[in-house]
Amino acid sequence: MIFQKIGAGLLGLAMAGALTLPAVAQEPVRVGMIEPFSGPVAQIGIEVYESAQFMADRINAGGGVLGGRPLVIVRFDNAMNAEKTTQQVKKAIDEGIRFISQGVGSNHALNIIKQLEKHNKRNPEKSVLYLNHSAVTTAFTNELCSFWHFRFDANVDMKVAGLATQMGRDPNVKRIYMINQNYAYGKSFQAIARIMIAQRTSAELVGDDLIVPFGKVLDFTPYVAKIKSADADTVLTGNWGADMVRLVKATADAGLDVQFYSIYGGLPVSINGYGIEAGMAVRMKQITEMHLNDYQQDELTPIMAAYLAKYGHTWYGDRQRLIWEMFAKALNKAGSDDPVAVAYALEGMTHPGPNGEIWMRAEDHQIHFPLVVSTLDDRAPRKIVYEKQNLGVGWKTDGWVSREDLTLTTTCDMKRPT
Amino acid sequence: MTALEVLLFSLFNGILYGLLLFMLSSGLTLIFSMMGILNFAHASFFMLGAYFAYQISKYVGFWPALIFAPLIVGVVGALIERYGLRPVHKFGHVAELLLTFGLAFVIEEVVQMIWGKAPVPYEIPQSLKFPAFNWLGLDYSAYRVFMVLISVAIFVGLYAFIKRTRVGLIIQAALSHPGIVGTLGHNVPRIFMLVFGFGSGLAGIAGVLGGNALGTEPAMAIQLGTIVFVVIVVGGLGSLGGALIASIFIGILTNIxxxxxxxxxxxxxxxxxxxxxxxxxxxxxxxxxxxxxxxxPYLLLVLMLIVRPRGLFGKRDV
Incomplete structure (x- = not known):
C-alpha cells in the first residue's frame, strides 16, 4: 500500500516534471519538515518552512541535486506537541521519506533522536537521517550524541561562550544578573553561563533566577526590582517568546539602566512583541552567525534581497541557508540519497559561510562557525523588515567571536553503523 | 533595599498587579453572578479587546480605541448571547459551558486568520509613557497609574450599579426569579443579553489596557484564561468584592x-x-x-476548594 502511494506520488511528480522541466523529471529527494504549523507558535514554524522552501527553489533552479533530482520539502505539523512529533516522524517514514528536518523545541528534537536510533537499528536498510537546524540543547552533541543527528546551529554552550567572550570585552559589564526559564534549555544556559562568566569575564554574577517558563509569569516587576536592588548593569538571559517580551517591557517601563545580553532577544517576532522603544532602552544584544549589516560573503546580498521580495521578511538565520547548501553538497559528494552515505559525506565537511569557512565536526556532528554579537540600533544602515513592515531598527556589530574561541570539547562517544 | 522596603514594595506592587487581575476577572464574575454562566471564553474577549484596540489605535490613536474597542467587544458578546447562548440555555448550564469552551477556540482561530500568528506591535500611548513617580529606584509609568485608576473605577462603578440602582436590583432579581420579573413586564432575555454584552465589554477594557502591557498575541487568551478562574473561585463565585480581595491577595502572594x-x-x-x-x-x-x-495561585485554588468550596465570599458551592 505504501509502495502504491509512493508510486502514485512519483507518477504525479514525474508528470508534473514532464510538463514543465524535462531536465529534472527524476525522482525527488524528499525531506520531511516537522514543525508547528498550527497553534499559538505556528509563526515560527511557518518562517522556517519559508526559508527552507526558498533554498530548495534556489537549489532546484540551479539543477537540483545528484545530477538533476529536485529537492522537495514536505511539511508535517506537530502543533508544538512533542508526542505529535513522534507520530509525524513515523508518518514521514511510512511515506518513504529518508531525511527529517526539525529545530523548534529541544524536547521534540530529543524525541526524534531517540526514535531514529531505534528505527535505524531495527531497519538498517531503511535508515533515516535527522538535520537539526535550531534545537540547541548541548547534550545532543555530547552524551546524547547520535550518528543520525546533525546540528547546523551553535549549541547553547557555544552561544553562551560567545556572549561571555563579548561581555569580557565590554567595559560596561561589571555586575551581571541572570534570568532563565526553568526547563531543560534554561537550566543548561544557566549552568554553562556560570562557568563561562567566571572564565571569560572579570564581572560578578549578582543574581541568578529561574522563572516558570512559557508565559506563566505575567508580572515581571518583582524581578525588575531584584535586578535594581542587586545594582546590576547587565541582564544575561536565554528567555524567548512571552517570557522575553514581558521581561523587556517591564524593565524598560521601570526605567532601569541596564543592557541585555541574549540569545533570542533579537528574533524579529520578539522585537515586534516588546517594541522598538523598549528594545532600544535596554540596548538589546543578540548572538547570531551573521546579521543583515555584517557579513563578508557577497553572494548573500542578492539572496537576502530575493527572500525579502518574496516573503516580506528580512533574512534572519543564515543557518537556514547553510543547512540546505551543505545537505545538497553532501548528497552530491555521496553520489546517492542513502542516508548513511550522506551522513559520512557531512562528517568533517567544510563550506564557505557568511564570515569564513564553516565546519561540521565529525566527532559530535556539531557545526562550527564564527558568531557575532550585535546591538539593536536605529541608525544601522539596513533596517529589519518583518511582515512587510520596516521596523526602523537594524543591528550594529559589537564584536565577532572566532571559530576557535567557540570550539569546545565534546563528551560524545559516537557509535557509527558498521 | 532594607527588609521593610522589600515588604512595602511587595505589598504595593502586589496591589498594583492584583488590580490588573481584578480588571481581567470583573466581567467574568459579573456574568456569573447575574446569569450563572461560567464563561470559558472570557479571556478570548480580553484578547479581542487588545486586538481591536491595536487596530483602532493604528488609525485614530489610543483614546478612541479605549472607548470603541470595548464597545465592539460588548456588541460581539451580546450577539453571541443572543444567537449562541440563548438557544442552548434550555439545555442547562453544561451546554452553555461547552458552548463558551468551543467559542474560545473559534475566537483564537479567527484572530489568527485576521492578524496572523505573530505578536502585533500594540504599544503604550506616548501621552502616558512618562514616569509618574519613582520609588526605590523603579519608575512607575503614568500608564500603570492609569490602569489602577480604571480598575478601581470599575469596582466602585459596578458595585454601586448592582447594589444601589434600580436596574441592578432588577438584574439580580432576573437571575433568582426570572418568572416574576418577566410578569412584572421586564424583558428578561434582553436583560441577560445586555449583562453578557456588558461583561464582555469589561473584558474588552481589560484587553485594551492589558494588551500593550503584557503583549498582544494569539496565545494570550490561553495564558490568562486560567488565572481569572482562580480569582473568581477563590473570591467566591459571583462575588465582586471577593474577586477584588482574591486578586489583591494573589498579587501580594506572588510578589512576596x-x-x-x-x-x-x-x-x-x-x-x-x-x-x-x-x-x-x-x-x-x-x-x-x-x-x-x-x-x-493554583495551589491556593486547590486548597480553597478543599477547605471552603464556596470561596471567600461566595453564597453557594462551586
Whole structure:
C-alpha cells in the first residue's frame, strides 16, 4: 500500500516534471519538515518552512541535486506537541521519506533522536537521517550524541561562550544578573553561563533566577526590582517568546539602566512583541552567525534581497541557508540519497559561510562557525523588515567571536553503523 | 533595599498587579453572578479587546480605541448571547459551558486568520509613557497609574450599579426569579443579553489596557484564561468584592514569593531528601518560592476548594 502511494506520488511528480522541466523529471529527494504549523507558535514554524522552501527553489533552479533530482520539502505539523512529533516522524517514514528536518523545541528534537536510533537499528536498510537546524540543547552533541543527528546551529554552550567572550570585552559589564526559564534549555544556559562568566569575564554574577517558563509569569516587576536592588548593569538571559517580551517591557517601563545580553532577544517576532522603544532602552544584544549589516560573503546580498521580495521578511538565520547548501553538497559528494552515505559525506565537511569557512565536526556532528554579537540600533544602515513592515531598527556589530574561541570539547562517544 | 522596603514594595506592587487581575476577572464574575454562566471564553474577549484596540489605535490613536474597542467587544458578546447562548440555555448550564469552551477556540482561530500568528506591535500611548513617580529606584509609568485608576473605577462603578440602582436590583432579581420579573413586564432575555454584552465589554477594557502591557498575541487568551478562574473561585463565585480581595491577595502572594525567594531546602531535607539527591530529589531541594510563584495561585485554588468550596465570599458551592 505504501509502495502504491509512493508510486502514485512519483507518477504525479514525474508528470508534473514532464510538463514543465524535462531536465529534472527524476525522482525527488524528499525531506520531511516537522514543525508547528498550527497553534499559538505556528509563526515560527511557518518562517522556517519559508526559508527552507526558498533554498530548495534556489537549489532546484540551479539543477537540483545528484545530477538533476529536485529537492522537495514536505511539511508535517506537530502543533508544538512533542508526542505529535513522534507520530509525524513515523508518518514521514511510512511515506518513504529518508531525511527529517526539525529545530523548534529541544524536547521534540530529543524525541526524534531517540526514535531514529531505534528505527535505524531495527531497519538498517531503511535508515533515516535527522538535520537539526535550531534545537540547541548541548547534550545532543555530547552524551546524547547520535550518528543520525546533525546540528547546523551553535549549541547553547557555544552561544553562551560567545556572549561571555563579548561581555569580557565590554567595559560596561561589571555586575551581571541572570534570568532563565526553568526547563531543560534554561537550566543548561544557566549552568554553562556560570562557568563561562567566571572564565571569560572579570564581572560578578549578582543574581541568578529561574522563572516558570512559557508565559506563566505575567508580572515581571518583582524581578525588575531584584535586578535594581542587586545594582546590576547587565541582564544575561536565554528567555524567548512571552517570557522575553514581558521581561523587556517591564524593565524598560521601570526605567532601569541596564543592557541585555541574549540569545533570542533579537528574533524579529520578539522585537515586534516588546517594541522598538523598549528594545532600544535596554540596548538589546543578540548572538547570531551573521546579521543583515555584517557579513563578508557577497553572494548573500542578492539572496537576502530575493527572500525579502518574496516573503516580506528580512533574512534572519543564515543557518537556514547553510543547512540546505551543505545537505545538497553532501548528497552530491555521496553520489546517492542513502542516508548513511550522506551522513559520512557531512562528517568533517567544510563550506564557505557568511564570515569564513564553516565546519561540521565529525566527532559530535556539531557545526562550527564564527558568531557575532550585535546591538539593536536605529541608525544601522539596513533596517529589519518583518511582515512587510520596516521596523526602523537594524543591528550594529559589537564584536565577532572566532571559530576557535567557540570550539569546545565534546563528551560524545559516537557509535557509527558498521 | 532594607527588609521593610522589600515588604512595602511587595505589598504595593502586589496591589498594583492584583488590580490588573481584578480588571481581567470583573466581567467574568459579573456574568456569573447575574446569569450563572461560567464563561470559558472570557479571556478570548480580553484578547479581542487588545486586538481591536491595536487596530483602532493604528488609525485614530489610543483614546478612541479605549472607548470603541470595548464597545465592539460588548456588541460581539451580546450577539453571541443572543444567537449562541440563548438557544442552548434550555439545555442547562453544561451546554452553555461547552458552548463558551468551543467559542474560545473559534475566537483564537479567527484572530489568527485576521492578524496572523505573530505578536502585533500594540504599544503604550506616548501621552502616558512618562514616569509618574519613582520609588526605590523603579519608575512607575503614568500608564500603570492609569490602569489602577480604571480598575478601581470599575469596582466602585459596578458595585454601586448592582447594589444601589434600580436596574441592578432588577438584574439580580432576573437571575433568582426570572418568572416574576418577566410578569412584572421586564424583558428578561434582553436583560441577560445586555449583562453578557456588558461583561464582555469589561473584558474588552481589560484587553485594551492589558494588551500593550503584557503583549498582544494569539496565545494570550490561553495564558490568562486560567488565572481569572482562580480569582473568581477563590473570591467566591459571583462575588465582586471577593474577586477584588482574591486578586489583591494573589498579587501580594506572588510578589512576596519572588521578592523573598524562600528556599525549601531545609524543609525537604528534614523530610529526608539528601542534598546531593539527583532527579526529582534535586529539584525539590533546589526549589525556591520564586521558582514556583506563578503556581501558587493554583495551589491556593486547590486548597480553597478543599477547605471552603464556596470561596471567600461566595453564597453557594462551586
Amino acid at each position: 514569593a519572588v521578592s523573598y525567594d524562600i528556599s525549601f531546602r531545609g524543609f525537604f531535607m528534614a523530610l529526608g531528601v539528601s542534598k546531593d539527591a539527583v532527579g526529582v530529589g534535586s529539584d525539590l531541594v533546589n526549589m525556591t518560592s520564586a521558582g514556583i510563584s506563578p503556581i501558587l
